[in-house]
Amino acid sequence: MPAVQETVERVRAIDVDQYKYGFTTDIESDMAPKGLDEDTVRFISAKKNEPEWMLEWRLDAFRRWLTMREPTWARVSYPKIDFQDLYYYAAPKAKAGPKSIDDIDPEILKTYEKLGIPLRERDALLGIESSGGSRVAVDAVFDSVSVATTFKAELAKAGVIFCAISEAIREHPELVKQYLGSVVPVSDNFYATLNSAVFSDGSFVYIPKGVRCPMELSTYFRINERNTGQFERTLIIAEEGAYVSYLEGCTAPQRDENQLHAAVVELVALKDAEIKYSTVQNWYPGDAQGKGGIYNFVTKRGDCRGDNSKISWTQVETGSAITWKYPSCILRGDNSQGEFYSIAISNGHQQVDSGTKMIHLGKNTSSRIISKGIAAGHSENTYRGLVSAHRRATNARNFTNCDSLLIGDTCGAHTVPYIEANNSSAKFEHEATTSKISDDQKFYCLQRGLSEEEAVALIVNGFVKDVLQQLPMEFAVEAQKLIAVSLEGSVG
Amino acid sequence: MLDIRNLHASIDDREILKGLDLTLNAGEVHAIMGPNGSGKSTLSYVLAGKDDYEVTAGTATLDGADLLAMAPDARAAAGLFLAFQYPIEIPGVANMTFLRTALNAQRKARGEAEISTPDFLRLVKAKASDLGISQEMLRRGVNVGFSGGEKKRNEILQMSVLEPKLCILDETDSGLDIDALKIVAQGVNALRSPHRAMLVITHYQRLLDHIVPDVVHVMHQGRIVRSGGKELALELEASGYAAYGDAA
């Protein structure tokens, strides 16, 4: 089938070499010495002007980390990481903390402009009028430091706290103490523990009782410095009856070396609260030979702590050399709901091992998993998921659908679900399929005048539609573009 | 035969039946009409004993026996038959097996002997051919792969084999074209007898052209609000349910 072969060849040559966001920003950085020991941890804590209790928390994590081993169960392979050969802290040099937008290095502002993030409020406002969409407050994390937070005043009026976590540690220690590490315990896993010791910055969100956050909140992560690990820490708390939608976007410049990223995201939804967390991740995946790219080892977990609470994860994963990521929900409150919608596209030599865990503990809890994996090039794409109902989690419900699509015969798509029902009132349904784009579908498109790439993009977009629909409007458009960039030779 | 007094019933703490009274005598056919959401299907489920519904007040008796105190299978053995609006598919249980199991269970509950296999086959074969149900359909799983019309005919077949005292037909006309409707109506009419009562629940008058009722009731907000002869159905057909607060 020459037509198929041709498509395969084109897709194989996909745009890994034309990574759109692969520019670097030339700015002076303030960096911690290379390597990791207790002094590194103290250095980071001191840089952040942290209180003593926070330093102790970090040191405790560091000591535990020393006793732990890297997990090896995921279907990914990479050379052993030398944790002493990394920088654990890199901050853009600033005289003091940025007080206003004008204090920010213009180079950084330009970087964000290239990424299409309206950091300046007026830009954002212009954006609203042209798109007619809702407004987005952005907390941009540049390497390790939260550079500026927009819309702060308006959010404050609603009682919403949206700031860098380093600021929250200083300004809202009682909230941080109460919730930090309460969803992802310090020693949860190797990377989460490392993050607990050395996290540099991240976002903090607190939505007070009964408040519906007046705008979408967004963080844009970007890794710039060479050989820096980026260890963000995000904590989102929705009090009783609160609602928040949070968007996270990630890019990194193109570099030959592998950069490590090990973030921790914790969500807490109290009674009747709802948190919607959306991610579009297009970090540098490495070049066509598989050189370079981000190692993305992330722990994301939400705790539906109160009755009738709901947490929804939506992710579009197109980047990173290695993805190790399982955004999960602990359904603790009665009638709580968890959702996971995922699109994972792998190409070149990317390796993705991603999925979710739905832990049903409360009564009448329900969860829904829709996962769409697309593998092309020489990539490996694995869905790994756990659905479990505790003995006392009566009437637990789960529906899982995971579909994989293979493009070309040099990639792999794998499905590894664990489904554990521990009481008779649980009702779990799981289905998975693996297929290719059918020749009939493609022929139909070609006959109607589409090119091969357009046909593939169209069919792939149809394949992932159920998940794209879950994204907020602002992200859906970007995600659709990303899918095209990831798979179509002609578009990038 | 059927005597319902001040029946109140709710589902998930929402009251659907709000004091319903109805009396059916042997040999009579009554129709219950009413707008969507008036509680028609709830009445059929409550009489058949579906778990999800809670009776909060009132009584319902069949030939003097307290229906509400009986388990669903005991009600069936006592002679109550519900033709479901949406007949259930049971993969793996052949239609014949299902029918024989049901018939023998009811006979046993009434202290009668089990029917012999040849007698049973003869009985079903005759009734099935009247309703245009093929041998192949009888061998298939209950309602599995049946069209909407076939499912309704299968309900009538069960009714004719089980020979109940009281037949409740819940929206039996829904999803049927006119030919299928006629076959079903013929099957039902063939079962009319001085010893049997029928309660025909429907939204439209159409079915009542073919199964002519003795009495027509209008149900609204969980109660019977009006009763009359068969001409009441025609009147409703012309004026709709608007007078009862529903445009449908």
Next chain:
Amino acid sequence: MSIDFRNPRTAGEEALAKAVEARLAAEPISGRVGELRRAAAAAFAEHGLPTRRVEEWKYTDLRAAVREAAPLAGAVTASAEAEAGLRAIAFPGAERVLFVNGAYGRGASPLGKLPAGVSAVPLAAALASGSPLLERIGALAPQRYDAALALNTAMLREGLVIHVAAGAKVETPIHIAHVFTADAPLATFTRTLVVVEEGAQVAIIESHQGPAGVAYQANAASEFYIGDGAHVDLVRVQAEGDGALHLGTLVVDMGREVAFHAFQLATGAATARLSLHGRFSGAGSHAGIRGVNLLTGRQHGDVTMVMDHAVPHCESRELFKTVLKDESHGVFQGKIIVRPDAQKTDGRMMSQALLLGEFAQMDNKPELEIFADDVQCGHGATAGALDDDLLFYLLARGIPPAEAQALLVQAFVGEAVEYVEQEDLREALMAQIVARLGGAP
């Protein structure tokens, strides 16, 4: 998660390792089979019994189940043989070969009068005579170390070697009946090798049974090598006594255009596990693997299987039904592998569990591992109680609750049983299922 530190050996492991050493010393075998046995013994000495951190044994704790290794069963007595003959599950029309307490029942087995085209010899005799068929034994080992199979290989002595000649159409099913009769907790190891030549057709029945209340340990492995164009049906009945540990292994290698249908009915043992490794070595073959697991009390039943599509144009269908009463625990782990050249593979796997006991537990792990793009593969898994609407429909027709439930459960498992092609066998299996399900759960 892999572990690079050794767990301390359990008493069970120690005793098993000693038993293996003793057998190697007492009954040396030369040549390839001898090497195979020594390699298996060495692997067991190194890896021992799996902990639950070994992925394939995640849901079945074999170290706990073999806290103590049972002593080996001894020679068969005439009275045990007679008793076994009476107790063995009957499959009318089948030729029966009897194994009593893990040993070949000399007097009771009709090896001399098997149907034309079939020959069978006890494994011990085949070993003694150096049968060329033994070149096949252990030829298709699972990719990863498996403790149950390693032990079976290391203890190789008792069992049966069956050969079906090319083109033979064998009408009479061959029934290999394993009956445990002792009232002491003993260990048995049996191995069956079935070589079916090109174009042949045969049905094999394997049954495993024993008395209640005895904590015996049965390890039974069977290997099937199926030649091009052959048609093989396998029915496996696992009805061990309720105190038993049953470790079953089934290895199947399929040539070109083979039709292989397997069905397992598992109702017995305190802890049971069937490991199945199926491999397509030739194009155009079809495998249908189905099973029914009926569990009550605190029974633990595990089916773990791999279907390995190594060549193009093969089709596999798997359907497993588990009915769980009381506090029983069911496990299904199934993996479909499609290797890079296995284009046009069509694989479907389904595991369905009916949870009848309030604290019954079902763990499903269906996996796909796909390296070819032009394939259709899928799996499904469901777990839940009986559908209330179905139940109500039956009740509304006057069928009492216990009978209604039994009917629905039978229908549920019937969907798997109906794939057994031979009507006699299908009816015999259904009768056993109905008897086992009994009245109200």
